[in-house]
Amino acid sequence: MVASGTDSDVGTVTDSQRKIIETVPKPREILLVKAGPGSGKTLTMARRIVHLVEQHNIKPEEILVLSMTNRAVGMLKSTLCSISHEESANQINISTFHSFCSRLLEEYGPPYDDAYTKIRLLDDMSWRSFSTIFSAKSISLGGATINGNLTAAKLDKLLSSIKVGELTITEAAQKSNVSEEYLKELIHYLDRNGMKRYSDFITDAIKLMNTSLKGDSSKWIHELANYKIIIVDEFQDMHNSLLKIVKRVVSYPCYDGTTKHLTIAGDPNQCIYEFLGSNPDLFNDIHKEFPDFSLNEQHIHETFRLTPEVLKVSAEVILKPNGLLTEIHKEIKSVKPDGGKPVLYARDTPLEEYDFIASEISRLILQSGGLFSFSDFTILLRSNKEVNDVADHLNEYYGIKCNKLGQSTNWVTSKVHLFLDILNLISEKYGSEFCLMCILMIMDDKPMAKGRISKLFNALQTIDNSEPKYLMNYILQDLKDPKEKNKGSDSNGIFSSIYKLPDHSLTTSYLTKFLEGISKERELLSHNQNPQLIMESLLRIVSSGNLLEHLNTPTSYSLSPSKSSKIDMIENHRSNLDINISSFYNSLISSHKTYLAGNTEKDFISHFLRTYSEDVPVFRSDMVNVSTVHTAKGLEFPVVFIPGSNNHYIADWSSLFQDDNIKIDPVKARLFYVACTRTKHFLYVGSRDRLKSLSSSMNEFFTESLPDLTSPDSHHKSILSNLSLELDRKLPSTQKISLGTSLYSKFYQNSKVVPNTTQVAFARELHINRQLVCSGAMLLHSGRKLFHHVTKL
Numbered sequence: 171m172v173a174s175g176t177d178s179d180v181g182t183v184t185d186s187q188r189k190i191i192e193t194v195p196k197p198r199e200i201l202l203v204k205a206g207p208g209s210g211k212t213l214t215m216a217r218r219i220v221h222l223v224e225q226h227n228i229k230p231e232e233i234l235v236l237s238m239t240n241r242a243v244g245m246l247k248s249t250l251c252s253i254s255h256e257e258s259a260n261q262i263n264i265s266t267f268h269s270f271c272s273r274l275l276e277e278y279g280p281p282y283d284d285a286y287t288k289i290r291l292l293d294d295m296s297w298r299s300f301s302t303i304f305s306a307k308s309i310s311l312g313g314a315t316i317n318g319n320l321t322a323a324k325l326d327k328l329l330s331s332i333k334v335g336e337l338t339i340t341e342a343a344q345k346s347n348v349s350e351e352y353l354k355e356l357i358h359y360l361d362r363n364g365m366k367r368y369s370d371f372i373t374d375a376i377k378l379m380n381t382s383l384k385g386d387s388s389k390w391i392h393e394l395a396n397y398k399i400i401i402v403d404e405f406q407d408m409h410n411s412l413l414k415i416v417k418r419v420v421s422y423p424c425y426d427g428t429t430k431h432l433t434i435a436g437d438p439n440q441c442i443y444e445f446l447g448s449n450p451d452l453f454n455d456i457h458k459e460f461p462d463f464s465l466n467e468q469h470i471h472e473t474f475r476l477t478p479e480v481l482k483v484s485a486e487v488i489l490k491p492n493g494l495l496t497e498i499h500k501e502i503k504s505v506k507p508d509g510g511k512p513v514l515y516a517r518d519t520p521l522e523e524y525d526f527i528a529s530e531i532s533r534l535i536l537q538s539g540g541l542f543s544f545s546d547f548t549i550l551l552r553s554n555k556e557v558n559d560v561a562d563h564l565n566e567y568y569g570i571k572c573n574k575l576g577q578s579t580n581w582v583t584s585k586v587h588l589f590l591d592i593l594n595l596i597s598e599k600y601g602s603e604f605c606l607m608c609i610l611m612i613m614d615d616k617p618m619a620k621g622r623i624s625k626l627f628n629a630l631q632t633i634d635n636s637e638p639k640y641l642m643n644y645i646l647q648d649l650k651d652p653k654e655k656n657k658g659s660d661s662n663g664i665f666s667s668i669y670k671l672p673d674h675s676l677t678t679s680y681l682t683k684f685l686e687g688i689s690k691e692r693e694l695l696s697h698n699q700n701p702q703l704i705m706e707s708l709l710r711i712v713s714s715g716n717l718l719e720h721l722n723t724p725t726s727y728s729l730s731p732s733k734s735s736k737i738d739m740i741e742n743h744r745s746n747l748d749i750n751i752s753s754f755y756n757s758l759i760s761s762h763k764t765y766l767a768g769n770t771e772k773d774f775i776s777h778f779l780r781t782y783s784e785d786v787p788v789f790r791s792d793m794v795n796v797s798t799v800h801t802a803k804g805l806e807f808p809v810v811f812i813p814g815s816n817n818h819y820i821a822d823w824s825s826l827f828q829d830d831n832i833k834i835d836p837v838k839a840r841l842f843y844v845a846c847t848r849t850k851h852f853l854y855v856g857s858r859d860r861l862k863s864l865s866s867s868m869n870e871f872f873t874e875s876l877p878d879l880t881s882p883d884s885h886h887k888s889i890l891s892n893l894s895l896e897l898d899r900k901l902p903s904t905q906k907i908s909l910g911t912s913l914y915s916k917f918y919q920n921s922k923v924v925p926n927t928t929q930v931a932f933a934r935e936l937h938i939n940r941q942l943v944c945s946g947a948m949l950l951h952s953g954r955k956l957f958h959h960v961t962k963l
C-alpha cells in the first residue's frame with residue numbers, strides 16, 4: 171500500500187518503508203532491511219537518516235554511511251540533499267569503503283605511524299609499470315649483478331602475495347629463486363613512498379583502528395568513537411575484507427560507553443560479485459558475524475520500478491526454478507499499472523539480432539512521436555568485450571551512437587595515464603619519483619633502458635630521500651653541472667654516470683626540458699587550478715621531447731608486419747587517443763565539480779589524484795546505453811534489451827528458459843535477475859529458441875508480439891499517456907505521433923524482411939545478412955532524421 175504521506179518528516183512513503191524509516195536505532199542491534207529491485211532502498215535510507223537526525227536527536231556527525239560504489243554514494247547524497255537541508259546533509263559522512271579508509275589513514279594515521287603521512291594510490295597501470303621496471307633476468311643490487319629471473323607477471327604475483335600476507339619475503343624469494351634482499355628493497359621502496367594498492371588501504375585502515383585502541387580513550391580516533399549509527403547499503407556485495415571494516419567500525423567503542431547501531435540494506439538475489447568473494451548467504455548468516463547483536467529484520471513490500479509482468483518473470487522464471495525465491499520476493503507487489511508481457515525474440519545470427527534491436531529503437535522513438543529518446547534504451551551484456559563489439563557494430567552499421575557505461579575512465583589504462591604521472595610530479599606527491607622513472611623509461615629509447623632504470627633505483631637507495639621531490643631536484647642538479655659529480659655528497663653524479671654522454675645525450679636533453687617544463691607549470695598552477703588550465707599545462711609539457719610521439723604511437727606498432735596494417739593501426743590508435751584525451755578532460759571536469767562542492771583536500775590536483783578512477787555514468791540523450799550487467803547494477807532505464815539469440819557470440823541465457831529439469835544455475839540466474847530488473851517499462855529478451863518451442867509455461871510470461879504504441883483503442887492510447895506520466899515528459903502532440911507513425915510505416919513497408927537464413931549457404935547468408943544490415947541501417951538513418959523532424963514540430 172502506498173501511504174498518502176502527510177507526515178512532513180517521512181513524506182510519501184509506503185507503510186513498509188515508513189516502518190523502516192521510523193525504527194528506533196537501538197544500540198547493539200542490527201536493522202536488517204531486505205528488499206527487492208526498485209523497492210526504493212536508497213530513498214528509504216535517506217529518509218531514515220533525516221528521521222534519525224530530526225526525531226531521535228542524533229547529530230549528523232554521529233552517522234557514518236558506507237557504500238560500495240561512488241555512484242551509490244552520489245545517489246544517496248543527492249537524495250538526501252533533495253529531502254533535507256543541504257547544509258546538514260553535507261555534514262553526514264557518506265563514503266565508499268576505499269575513500270573512507272584512505273581518508274582515515276591520511277587524517278588520523280600520522281600520530282600512530284609516520285608512514286601514514288605519505289599515501290599514494292598505485293593504480294593497475296602504475297603497478298604494471300612497477301612490475302615491469304623491476305623485473306629482469308639479472309638485477310643490479312649493491313653494485314653487483316644478481317640473478318633476477320623474474321617476469322613482470324611473476325613479480326606482480328610475488329609482491330601481491332607478500333602484501334596480503336600469503337607469503338613471507340623469505341618464502342617468496344625461495345619459491346621464485348630470487349634474492350631475498352631484492353624483494354625486501356622493493357617492498358621497502360613501496361612502503362617508504364606510501365605507494366599503496368586499493369587492498370592495502372583496507373588492511374592498513376584496520377591495522378590503524380586496532381593500534382588506536384591500544385592506549386586509553388584519549389588515544390582513540392575521535393571520529394570513530396563519535397559514531398553512533400553505521401549504515402551500509404548494497405550489503406549483498408560485501409566481501410570479506412569489506413566486512414572486516416564494517417565489523418571493526420561497528421565494534422569501535424563509543425565515548426559514552428554504548429555500542430553502535432547498524433542498519434544494513436540489500437537484496438540477497440542481487441549478489442553478483444561472487445568472483446570477488448561476496449556471498450549471497452551473508453544476509454541469512456549475519457548473526458554469525460555479529461553474535462552479540464540482536465536482529466530486527468524488515469522488508470519493503472513494493473516495487474516502484476517493475477511492472478507486474480516483469481516482476482512475474484523475475485520471480486517465476488528466474489528465481490523460483492533456481493531455488494532463489496524467498497519470502498521477500500514472494501511478498502513484493504508492483505505499484506505500477508500493467509505494462510504488457512516482456513518480449514522474447516529469437517533471431518538466428520547476431521546481425522539479425524542487431525537489426526531487430528535497431529529497428530525497435532527507431533520504431534519506439536518514431537511511434538511515440540519523440541517521447542522516447544535514445545538514452546531511454548539500454549542493451550545489457552555480460553562482458554566488456556561484448557559491450558565494445560555491440561557498440562562498434564551498432565555505430566558502424568546503423569549509425570546508432572552508443573554510450574558505453576562504466577568505460578568513461580578507460581583512459582586510466584591507456585597511454586593517457588602519462589598525464590597522471592605528470593600531475594603527480596607537478597604536485598610533488600610522495601612516490602612521484604616513481605612517476606619520473608616511468609617517464610624516463612619513455613624518454614630512453616635505447617636498448618637496456620629497463621636495466622638503467624633499475625640501476626638508478628638501486629643507486630638511489632643510498633641517498634637521502636626523505637623529501638618527495640628529492641629525485642627531481644637531484645637529477646636537475648646533476649644535469650645542470652655533471653662536472654660537480656665527484657664533489658659534495660656521496661650521491662652526486664649517479665644519474666650522469668648511468669646515463670653517460672654522449673650515448674644518452676638525447677634522453678638527457680629530453681629530460682632537462684621536461685623537468686624545466688614541470689617547474690614552470692607548477693609555478694603557473696600554484697595560483698589557479700581548473701580543468702582547462704591543467705589541460706593546457708599538460709599539453710605544453712608533452713609537446714616537448716618525445717612524449718607526444720609516445721602518445722601518438724600505438725603500443726605494438728613496431729611489431730606490425732605490413733605498411734597497410736601499420737596505417738590502420740595508427741588510425742585506430744589516434745581515434746582512441748582522441749576519445750581517451752577527451753574522457754580524461756571530462757574526468758577532470760566532473761572531479762572539479764565534486765571538489766567545488768566541498769572536500770578536504772587543499773588543492774584540486776590532489777583531489778583529482780585521489781578520485782580520478784571513480785566513475786559516475788553520464789547519460790547523453792542522443793546515445794543508446796550499452797553496458798555490462800555488473801555496471802548497470804543500481805540503475806534503471808525505460809527500455810532494456812538483453813541479447814541472447816546467438817550462443818556463439820552473446821551470453822547464452824537460454825538454459826534459464828528451459829524446463830525445470832535443466833540444471834539449476836543460481837549464479838547465472840542472479841545475473842539475469844539483475845539485468846531484467848533494470849527496466850521500468852519494456853523488456854526484450856533474446857533467445858536461441860522461438861517461444862513456441864520453449865516449454866508451454868513460457869507463454870504465460872513472455873510474448874513475441876511487440877509493444878503496440880499506436881493502436882487506436884483506448885487501452886493502447888493509455889500506454890503512451892502512462893509513459894508520459896512516468897517519464898515525467900509532456901505527451902507529444904497528436905500531430906507528432908501520427909507523423910512519426912506514418913513515416914515509420916511508410917519506411918517499414920519499403921524495407922525487405924529477409925526470410926530465415928539458417929538454410930542458406932554461407933556466402934549467400936552473408937550476402938543476405940548484409941542486405942538486412944543495410945536495410946536496418948537505412949531504417950535507423952531515416953529514423954534518426956525523422957526523429958529530429960518529429961521533435962522539431
Ligand SMILES: Nc1ncnc2c1ncn2[C@@H]1O[C@H](COP(=O)(O)OP(=O)(O)OP(=O)(O)O)[C@@H](O)[C@H]1O
Nearest residue numbers: 182183184206207208209210211212213474475804
Ligand atoms: N515511496 C515511493 N514512492 C514513489 N516512488 C518511489 C518511492 N520509493 C522509491 N521510489 C522510486 O523507486 C525507484 C527505485 O528506487 P531505488 O533505485 O532506490 O530502488 P532500489 O531498491 O535501490 O533498487 P535496486 O536494488 O534494484 O537498485 C526510484 O525511481 C525511486 O524514486
